[in-house]
Amino acid sequence: MSLDEPPVIVVPATPTSNGGLHVGHLAGPYLAADVYARYQRARGKFVIHTTCTDDSQSFVATRAAGLGIAPADLVRDATAQIGQAFTALGATLVGLPPVDETYRRTVLDFVTAQHQAGAFELRTVRFPFARRAGVCLYDALVSGICPTCLAQSSGGACEACGHPNNFDELLDPYYPLDPTDDVEHREVEILVLPLERLRNQLADYYAQHAPRWRPNARDLVTELMAGPLPDVPVTVPGHWGLPAPFAETPGQRLYPWIEAMPAIIYSTWWSAGRLGRPAERTDQFWLADTQPTIVYFHGYDNVFHWGMLDVAMLLSHPQRYATPTVTVTNEFYELDRSKFSTSRGHLISATDLLDRVPRDLARFYLALTAPEFQRTNFTEADLRNVVATRLVRPWNRLATALAELTIPDGAVLPVSAVGRARAQVVADRLRRHYQDDRFSPGGVADTIATQLDRLARDTINSDTAADMLAQVQTLLAYAAPILIDVTDMLAGAGVRLRIDDGPVDKVTMFRLPMLPATFDQLAPGADAGRAS
Template sequence: MTTEPRRFLVTATPPTTNGDLHVGHLSGPYLGADVFSRAQRMAGHTALYASGGDDHQTYVVTTAQRLGVDPVELAARCNDEITGTLELADVAIDAFTRPDDAYREEIREFFAELYRAGRLVPRTWTFPYCAETGRYLLEAFATGFCPECLAGTCGAICENCGHPNDAGSLLFPESTGAGEGSAKEPREVEILVLPLEEYRERFTEFYRRRRSTMRPHVLRFVDEMLSRPLPDFPVSYPADWGIPVGIEGFEGQVINVWAEMLPGLRHMAEAARAHRTPETPAGVWDKGSGFELVQFLGYDNTFYFSFVHLGLAFAHGGLIEPTAIVTNEFYHLDGAKFSTSRRHLIWARDLVGKYGPDNVRFHLALGNPEHQPADFTEAGFLETVRTRLHEPLRRITAELAAYTGRPVAAAPGTEALLDRYRDRMRRAYTLETFSMRLAAETTANLLVLLAARASDDPGLATAGLRVLATQASPLVPGLASTIEDRYTDAAPGCVPDLSDLIAVTL
C-alpha cells in the first residue's frame, strides 16, 4: 500500500535556558519529536524538526539570582549545554536557535502588526507590586496556590492541572526572592491582551475537527476551558526581562514570553527549512504551505499551545494551525517531578554519557509518560535495558554465531510474521496513533521472540534482526545502523558477524 507523501513541521517546546536538559525533559518533547521525525522520513515523508532556547523566561532571572550569575551569561551557557546534550542523545534536530537581534525585531513586528490590525486590545490590569524586589508579581516572580486545583504553583500557569492564573486569581501570592510576608501593593497597569473569548466559536469548531489527532488529556483540558468564559491573555506585562513591546504607550513592558513563542517557533521553523530542505520556499508556517504542524510539549504547557498560540494564529489569519498537539505527562524521579529549580533531577548528559544514547532512548520510549505520569529510577532503567534489550540480543547473536558467513533459509511464514511487526510499528509511527511506547514494546517483544526461536529457526532470527534494524531505527538509531552495516558487509544471504552489537555494557 502506498500513501501520498506528507510534509510535517515538527516542534518541541523551546526549553528554558536556566539549566541543561534533565532526564524528564529528554523523555518528553525532545525525544518524542525526534522519533516522530525520523519515522516520517523513513516512511518517505518530509519532516522539519525545530526548537530553540527560551531565553526570555523569568525563570532565567530567578535562577541566575540564586546562582549569583548574570542572566544573559546563564542563558548563553545553557543554550550551549542543551545543544550538546541533544547531540549526545542522538536527537537529530534540524534547527536549535537562540534569540538574536533579528529574532527580537521579528517578534516585535509580529505583535505590532496584530496591534495595528486591532487584534490586540488595551486592558487595565492590576498587578501586586513588591517594593523589596522592585518587581511586579508575575510568572516566576510570584508563588502561591492554583485557583483551579489548589496546588502550590508559580504565576501564569499551574504545572499540576495546566490551568492559567494571573495576579488577580493566584491564591495567596508571594514575591519570589523577597522576605517572608514582604509588603505588596496593587498597581494598575494598562497592558495589551488577546481576548480569547472572541474566538470561542473558532476554538470549538477547531477541536471538533481535530479530535482524532489530539491526546485525551488535551481534549479534556479544552472542554474544561470552554465550559466557562475564556480569559483575556496578557500579551505584554511590566517587566525588564524579555523583548520590549516597542509600541507607544506601553513603555516599560515586555512581550509575554509565551506569546513570543508562537512567532519564535515560526522563526525556528525557517531555520530548520534552510538547513534540511533549502530548496523549499520560505514560509513553511504560512497558510497554504502544505505543511502539517505537529507540536510536542509537556502537558503543563497545554493552555499556551491549545488556546494562546491557536488564538494568535486566528488573529493573524495567515498561519497554519496545528494538525496535532502531542503531549506527555510528567516523568517523576523517585516519586517526585523532575525539577531544575529544585535541583531534583538527573542530568540527561550524565545518564547518556554513562550508558549510551540507544540504551537511554530505548528505556525512555518503553516507559514513556504518554498518558499518565511515570517514574524513573536508575535501578529500574538498568533492569529494563538489561532484560528487554541486551539479554535477548546477546542470546540471538550467540545462537547465530555458529552460522556466521553461511547462508540460512527462512522457514515458511517468516515474512508473514515479520509483516505483523512492520504493521504494528507503522501504526506506532503514524501521526494519528503515534506512540513511542508501542514502538518500543513491540520491538522488545520481537527481540524476545527471536531469542526464543534462534536455535531452532536461525533464518527467522537473522531475517528478524534485519527488519528490526530498519523499523526500530527511529528509536535506537545507533544500534540499528550497526546492525544494518553488518548485513551490508556480509555476503548476500549469509549471516553477518553480529558480535559486540552493544557498545555499552551495563
C-alpha cells in the same frame, strides 16, 4: 525525499535557557519528537525538526537572581548545555538557532501585524507587586495557590491542573525571591489578547484536532472551553525579555508566551535553510498554502500555552497560517517519586546519564518508561534491570545464535511464505504505534522487547535462518528511530533497513553486534548523577 513536497514540521517544546536539560526533559517531549522525526524521514518525508531556546521567560531572570549572575550569562551557558544534551541524545535537530536580529524582527513583525489588525485590546488589569523590590509579579516571579485546584502554583499556568492564572488570580501570592516582601496589587494598563473573541474558531479547531489528542490534554481543553476564555497579557511591566513595540505600552516587555509562536516560525525557517531548503520569508513554511503537517510535543502543564494560546496567535493573525495538525503531550517524569526540578536540584542531567549509559540503551529505557498517559518514575536501579532483562539479554542471545550459523555473510536466502507473513506481523505491530492518533514510543519499545524475546527463544538453524532474518530485519527497520547507533552500524554494513517496503522475499545473511552486557560505568544507587 523531495524538497518540493509539503514539510513535516516537528516542534518539541522550546527549552527555557535557565539550565541544561535533565532526564525528565528527555523522557518528555525531546526523545518523542526525535523518534517521530526519524520515523517520518524513514517514510521519505521532508522533516524540519526544530526548536529554539526560550530566552525571555521569567524563569531565566529568577534562576539568574538565585545564582547571582546576569541573565544574559545564564542564557549563554544554558544554551550551550542544552545543545550538548541534544547532541548526546542523537537528536536530529540541526542545531539551536541564534536569538539574533532576524529572530527579533520575526517576532516583532508578527505581533505588530496582529496589533494593526486589531487582535489586541488595551485593558486595565490588577497585577501583584512586591512592594519593597518594586517588581511586577507574573509567571516565575510569583507563587501562590491555584484558584482552580488549590495546588501550589507559579503564575501563568498551574502545573497540577493546567489551568491559566494571569494577573491577580493566584490566591495568597508572594514573591519567591523574597517571600518576606509585602505584596500589593496595582492597576496597570497593558495590551491583552482576548481569547473569548476567538471562541468559535478555537472550537472549530478542537472539533477537528482534539479527538486525536491524549486524554488528559483533551479533557483540559474541554474544561477550558466550558467557561469564559481568559485574556492573555501581550505586554507586561517587566525587566527581562523583548521590549514591546507598541506606543500604548511604553517601557513594557512582550509577554514571553506571546513571543513563543513567532519564535517557532523563525526557528523553522532557520532549520530549513540548514537542511538545504532556504526561504526568503521567515514564515514561508507556516503559510497555509504550503500545507505543512505540524506536530507539537510538549508537557501537559503547557497545554494552555502550546495547545490554545499558540493556536489563537495563528488564528488572530491577518496572514493565513497553518495550525498544528497533531499535538502529543506527556505527563511528568519523576525521580524517586518526586518531579524532576532544576530549581530544587532534584535531577539527573541528560548529559550525565548519556555519558555513563550507552545511548541506545538509554533511549530504549526512556522510551519504554516515558510518561505518555500518567506520571512514571525513573530510578537507575530500574534502568539497569529493565534494559538488561528486556533488551540486552534477548538481543545478545539472538546475536549469539546468528553468530553460530555456518551460513557465510552476504549469502542471499529465500524467505518462505511463513517467514514473509511473520515479518509482516512484526511490521504491523510496530507501525501502529507510529500512527499520529496513537503515537507511542513506549509502545514501540515494548514491542521491540516482546519481539526480541520471541525471536531469541526460537530455534535458528540453516533451515529457519532466512525466515528469522526477515523478521529481525523488519524489527530493526522499525526500531531504528529508537536504537539509532546499532541500526546505523548495521545499515552502514549493508543491511537493508527500510520501512513500508512490502513483503521480504529474500534476505542477505547478516549478524548482530553484541550490546553491552554490564553497566559497570553506571554508578550504583538512584542518587548517582544528581545535581547538588
